[in-house]
Amino acid sequence: MTDEQLAQQITEGNREAFHELYERHKKGIYNFALRFLLDKNLAEDAAHNVFLLVFEHIYQFDFRKGKFTTWLYSITYHECCKMRKRNKKFSRLGDGEEEIKNESNYDYNDAIDLERAMLRLPEIYRLPIVMTKLHGLTSAECASTLGISETNVKQRVFRAFKILKEYYNIR
Template identity: 30%
Template sequence: MYAIKAMPSQMYTGRWQIDTGTVKMDTCMALDNFGLADSEVITATVSYKDLSDHRLIEATKEGDEDAFAEIIERYRNPLTNYIYRMLNDYEEAVDLAQESFVRVYFAIDRYHSNYAFSTYIYRIATNLAISEIRKRKRRRLFSLTGLYQYEGDDEKEFQPPDNKPLPEDNTVNAEKREVIEKAILALPEMYRVPIVLREVQELSYEEVAAVMKLGLGTTKSRISRGRRLLRERLRKYFDDNK
């Protein structure tokens, strides 16, 4: 059970209790100010889905696991999608998304509300994804190549899994989407991360800068450069298919 204590005032105190998926607020009116001895209780019900990230995190800090389950529900698909775009590996994306939540949970007291929770968890996921990319490079198990430029028969063509959490896009057919996905994967790491955060996850420039711990000017510059690289990689394909 989690209690959110409202700020005290001369008129009332509030008590929030999260119980079996709902939040019950009992507002006790301090009627003594009016010469009355009793109090009136007003009850309102709000679901977990109506709570802000900050409220859910505060609840989690107090031991409410259902509150953290709502955090997972909110961020599981977008986070997995983001990591998948970075790695082109659905199973690894699922694993790293889960690892992100585990790290958040066991370091929950380190999160402070002076910045958005989305920034916090995307930063963790970004670090995990970059670490995995570098491990694969060191092990020579992962290589980024140009569009349709494979080094041998063992090079596996990009085929997103059927259960990938990617958004629907009816304006781009499967073939073109495949080319775009591969072009993003072929971007250097320093451009791929901000491009995916900005163009795929639709974070603001300020949010991307916060996730990457970069200045706003540097972030915009990398996104701009990344867009130019994508256009260069895609120009030949789209020119040939006009």
């Protein structure tokens, strides 16, 4: 069953459909929030809020206008922006970067190095690359989520690759 069909079922009052959607996307949303906010606690809070918002506003989702994933990532992006703004005063975001880097769930060095380098990218380049390369969004979906043009997304991804290449050259 597709995400859009599940969303339709939630609006008809099927709670199992919400559970199915939650199970399907929780890891992706948590990971996106983590790579955006670079803090595990904030990422968890943001992911929770996203699903609460989805549950509350699912009737606003119009499957004729776009994919459910685009809508979901759009909510996640805005929730993460809100979370970052709210916590700016108290925490230095980026402290969690080390925490993320030190997780040894890889058995391949290149992947570790690449993720470390990616986390160092400025946010405007990091987000398009995370969305398109790690979460499988198309450049059009990414553009819609970030509220920028598709050309701009492609330029940012290309620029991100250039920065990553420079990082490898320096190293």
